[in-house]
Amino acid sequence: MEGEMRKTEQKIVVAVDESEESMDALSWCLSNFFSNNTNNTLVLLYVKPPPPVYSSLDAAGYMFSADVIKAMEQFGSNMVNSVMQRAEAVYRNFETNINVERVVGCGEAKDVICCVVEKLKADTLVMGSHGYGFIKRVLLGSVSDYCAKHVKCPVVIVKHPKEK
């Protein structure tokens, strides 16, 4: 194993979300994996939350008319576009021509990220240390903790300077 890990074409997955930190993770990745005209591939992965399950007995059931559900789906799609556009603005700042793939998953972020990394046989996963919601993080532990434990490839955890 020792000294045998060199690989010229790496597939680097960056998990992006609405957080500043995930854009920092992307910047870190670009600086460290794409600064020398490599043949590496950047995979931008965004995970939409799973659709809520609506019960007809829900006291607030009247809220979830078809219009509201449609509006929520629209909001989800807008969020994907917004995050992806922001990510594109970050990597366009770099002078190199980068092979970029975009993947949008849907479900629990931690499960989807691990699954995509595995499926793509990624060489490295890069992500922010937080992201995916403060409350959820407190209740369930951070997504990055989970991914660092469960994916097989090296995981880079990047923090936002303000969090330092």
Next chain:
Amino acid sequence: MEGEMRKTEQKIVVAVDESEESMDALSWCLSNFFSNNTNNTLVLLYVKPPPPVYSSLDAAGYMFSADVIKAMEQFGSNMVNSVMQRAEAVYRNFETNINVERVVGCGEAKDVICCVVEKLKADTLVMGSHGYGFIKRVLLGSVSDYCAKHVKCPVVIVKHPKEK
């Protein structure tokens, strides 16, 4: 912040110990941070465990004669040399001339690693996901978990292929 993280001379700390995984972490680091004749500096950090506290009332106190203590200290020093020599064998496999610094700390691995990373103003910490003893890991959580949470710079967690 976006697009401003590029830095030509980085200080990369690799926490090495007796585990295969930490040597994999070193290999990963060399492949990804030192393959293009950079001016990066590699800091090899080894942390010796803290010296045990001996009580004169300890039932097994007779075991800790001066000779035994000296033998344990000698064992610790031999371990440092053994790990450092192994690390040197790994980075000598790489063709580039690498600026290497060696740091040997003493104490609780997680605290010492975070402290050294902070003190050296390291740009990245690279470490194996396990290391520092199975029992301790189960009881106290892994050192890499702790470091990923507490150091300010990006942390890379590398796994041994056998652990995949």
